[in-house]
Structure formats: structure tokens, C-alpha cells
Amino acid sequence: MEVNRFESINEGTILLIDKPYGWTSFDVVGKLRSLIKKYTGDKSTKIGHAGTLDPLATGLLVICTGKATKRVVDLTADSKEYIAKIKLGETTPSFDLETKIDATYPFDHVNRELVETVLKTFTGSQMQEPPAFSAKYVNGKRAYEYARKGVDPKLEPVPIEIQSIELVGFDLPSLVIKILCSKGTYIRALARDIGKALNTGAHLVELRRTRSGVFSIEQALSIAEVEKKLSNMCNQS
Structure with missing residues (x-):
């Protein structure tokens, strides 16, 4: 084309x-x-x-x-491919650098083998809760308009598919992953969920889209x- x-x-x-x-x-x-x-x-x-x-x-x-x-x-x-850098041990309300760190967590228990095991659980079809700091509409307003005022917009989980996810960089407290996913997937929300699955906190610090269809x-x-x-x-x- x-x-x-x-x-x-x-x-x-x-x-x-x-x-x-x-x-x-x-x-x-x-x-x-x-x-x-x-x-x-x-x-x-x-x-x-x-x-x-x-x-x-x-x-x-x-x-x-x-x-x-x-x-x-x-x-x-079309499906999208991303390279994402995630920082463990810290969370932010927006799940990225748009907002300041609101909590810290230990991450000494995390090793490469654990990360690779956890990432495998994220492949396939699933329901994902979008970030409150997102452009999704809630009662005629963008969700982030509520979130910035400290109001939880209560977003319903949506169906997504992660076709592949690969650990391409491991240097604690940072992980670099490559993701191939369906439209509508929030990589910020994926960072949040990976942190929870690793029994720590996490937020997205860098994101680059490398492919679209x-x-x-x-x-x-x-x-x-x-x-x-x-x-x-x-x-x-």
C-alpha cells in the first residue's frame, strides 16, 4: 500500500x-x-x-x-504494536507521568523469571478497566474531567486482546516490553495490571507505537x- x-x-x-x-x-x-x-x-x-x-x-x-x-x-x-517502559515500585493516579507518584511499594522480590511468567498470563482476550484519566465519555463528559477533580468516573471494563507480549529489557526497577494488541487497549492500564500481578506497584514512563496494522x-x-x-x-x- x-x-x-x-x-x-x-x-x-x-x-x-x-x-x-x-x-x-x-x-x-x-x-x-x-x-x-x-x-x-x-x-x-x-x-x-x-x-x-x-x-x-x-x-x-x-x-x-x-x-x-x-x-x-x-x-x-487494526492491531497496534508498542514498546513500553514501565517503572515498578511506584504508582500514579493516571498510571503514567501525567500525574505525580501517589504510593510506593517494595519490588525486591521481582526477578526476570517472575516477570516473564506473569507476562504470559496477559496474552489472549480479556476485560480491561480503562484509566480514569482517559478520553472515554461518561455522562457526556470526558473521564479525565472527573478524575482531575478527584471524582472516580467508574469506567466499565472493556474487551481487549493482547496477541503477544514480550520482555525486551529488564533493569530493576524498569521493565521494557513489546506488546501487540487490539484497538482500545490502554498500555497505561496494562502497566497498572502488571504491577498488581507482580505484587507491587507500577506506572508507564515511556511509550512508543511502532506498528499499526x-x-x-x-x-x-x-x-x-x-x-x-x-x-x-x-x-x-
Whole structure:
């Protein structure tokens, strides 16, 4: 499947973007919209993303423009691959670095063999409780709006599937894992659950999406590279 066809950006193409740290997925969409307007003069090009990434995550964000936006729903449904760094012995209300540490736990009993044994229990279909600090709607509001006020939004568990999970780094108190999972899987919540299964606490400290369906991070462009390609295209026309 051809991607990053800038000559077709107004008519419709799929752009693969390496989302920067601290940017929301909507920040990326907004920036691309302004770049398309600046370099092509088109103010009406449709643009949308297939699969949200949290602001503190980096990596592959699939963007559709023009007629390709009709494919957003299908592309969002694809499996995703992540590399996640988890810190043991500490928890936060958001299960990541968005909020401060709220409790500490011993982790001296954790060893590599225990981690690998526990990770095996997370493969397959299961129910996952989403984070309170999430964009899920509860009574017309985002869950995080309640959570930031100290109110538990009481999110119901949702079905997910973890197709594979592998320990790729072990240096206590940190673990690095590779996960292939279904859409709707919260890696922050997985970090929480792994901590509980290891009889300690845990939270997510780094997250990078490396694959979405058939697309790979190796195909992705930075925002700066996108602007350079659009500028070159404009100068050649």
C-alpha cells in the first residue's frame, strides 16, 4: 500500500507521522492542516487520524487526507504494536507521568523469571478497566474531567486482546516490553495490571507505537520532514 504520496495530498493519501512527545494527536492534525494550506493553498482538505496516541507517547500516527479519510474507521480497527517502559515500585493516579507518584511499594522480590511468567498470563482476550484519566465519555463528559477533580468516573471494563507480549529489557526497577494488541487497549492500564500481578506497584514512563496494522514506524516522517517535502513539491510546481 502506497503511503506519503504528497502529490495526492489534497485528493487523498495516507501519511505516516512519527508523533513528537508532548503533542496530542489533534495537534498533529492541526499542524498538518496548516502546512497543507500554506504550501498547496487548499483550505478545505479533509484530514483525520486513525488511532489516538496520548500526548506523552511517541511514534506511529496514521493520518488520512481527502478521500482516504473514508478509511479511518477501518484503519483504526487494526492491531497496534508498542514498546513500553514501565517503572515498578511506584504508582500514579493516571498510571503514567501525567500525574505525580501517589504510593510506593517494595519490588525486591521481582526477578526476570517472575516477570516473564506473569507476562504470559496477559496474552489472549480479556476485560480491561480503562484509566480514569482517559478520553472515554461518561455522562457526556470526558473521564479525565472527573478524575482531575478527584471524582472516580467508574469506567466499565472493556474487551481487549493482547496477541503477544514480550520482555525486551529488564533493569530493576524498569521493565521494557513489546506488546501487540487490539484497538482500545490502554498500555497505561496494562502497566497498572502488571504491577498488581507482580505484587507491587507500577506506572508507564515511556511509550512508543511502532506498528499499526500493515504500517511501520520505519515508514513514518517527522513533522519537519513533511514540511520539507511539501515545500519542495511547491517549489517544483
